[in-house]
Amino acid sequence: QQPVQSPQAVILREGEDAVINCSSSKALYSVHWYRQKHGEAPVFLMILLKGGEQKGHEKISASFNEKKQQSSLYLTASQLSYSGTYFCGTGEGGKLIFGQGTELSVKP
Template sequence: QQPVQSPQAVILREGEDAVINCSSSKALYSVHWYRQKHGEAPVFLMILLKGGEQKGHEKISASFNEKKQQSSLYLTASQLSYSGTYFCGADSSYKLIFGSGTRLLVRP
């Protein structure tokens, strides 16, 4: 029941783009995205709601395909500060079930 994230890890050069995917087997109310830096707590990035509404980060975009229960996070013109582990959270009731994460490393 844990959503599946892909890729598991990605390495970028500063300025390159990346896409992180999240797929759930259950019907979702919304999809949440968080970023966690090493040794720190996860930090909220974005919520994608059914119907297309988004709430969150200005410089990071995402999509939510309700029919396929899939979400993608788009990181464009990546910066060094984007490095970390990205988690999607599948919201199918009053709780989140998180994927196992995608480790992103941005190099100069």
């Protein structure tokens, strides 16, 4: 079953912050975050492998709450280059099950 992402879409002004959530009805062992810019391939951002783990990547960070079966991606002081669709993927038996994606648009 696919993890559920929220919100489905978000529009920001440059410099604003955003949070994208990823929730699963099943126990989570790993959560992966990818970003896909329009017309391009999805690109790996980060992986979280254990409960409570937080990771950072420039001004993009993520947390993993095993108990809540949820991960959140934090984008701070957004830049135009952050625009794209963000996917979370949950690890399961050597494969990833992706959420439906969150479309992020950053406007000047």
